[in-house]
Amino acid sequence: MKTLVDAVLESNNQSYNPADFDEYGLPRNRADELDYTAARVFARNPRLYLNEDDGHLYIHHRRVNETYNELMRLSNIYNQWTRPSRAQMVWNRIHEVAPRYSRDRIWITDELLWDVEDQSIVKQSPKENHI
Numbered sequence: 001m002k003t004l005v006d007a008v009l010e011s012n013n014q015s016y017n018p019a020d021f022d023e024y025g026l027p028r029n030r031a032d033e034l035d036y037t038a039a040r041v042f043a044r045n046p047r048l049y050l051n052e053d054d055g056h057l058y059i060h061h062r063r064v065n066e067t068y069n070e071l072m073r074l075s076n077i078y079n080q081w082t083r084p085s086r087a088q089m090v091w092n093r094i095h096e097v098a099p100r101y102s103r104d105r106i107w108i109t110d111e112l113l114w115d116v117e118d119q120s121i122v123k124q125s126p127k128e129n130h131i
Contacts, residue, residue: 037081038093041074048074050098057091057098066091 022028024043030036042048048059057064064070068084071091075082081090105113105122113122 032079034081034090034093037075037090040077041094045074048098049101050095051101
């Protein structure tokens with residue numbers, strides 16, 4: 001079994017080729033994976049978040065329709081995961097990793113938050129997936 005150290009050393013020995021990555025810096029050799037498709041959605045739509053109050057995804061204040069067509073539009077690719085029969089699996093993965101919207105705390109920096117209820121600054125590290 002290859003250890004993490006072996007993988008890092010192996011990657012250091014490979015030459016960097018920009019053609020190995022798409023326009024968002026994602027590795028092209030993983031383009032047929034579910035996580036690649038979800039990552040493209042986040043890369044193209046950095047303000048995507050999950051509102052835990054209603055369980056829906058939003059970009060800014062616009063609710064995202066979790067359909068095959070919307071997935072195609074937001075990811076701008078066609079692969080096995082953007083097909084109608086598999087699109088819901090991508091949406092489920094996006095729900096798992098999407099930043100959460102919170103009315104209780106506001107991020108000041110990557111480590112400092114303002115707690116609205118207590119009206120105090122809270123230090124939190126590392127930054128969790130909250131907006």
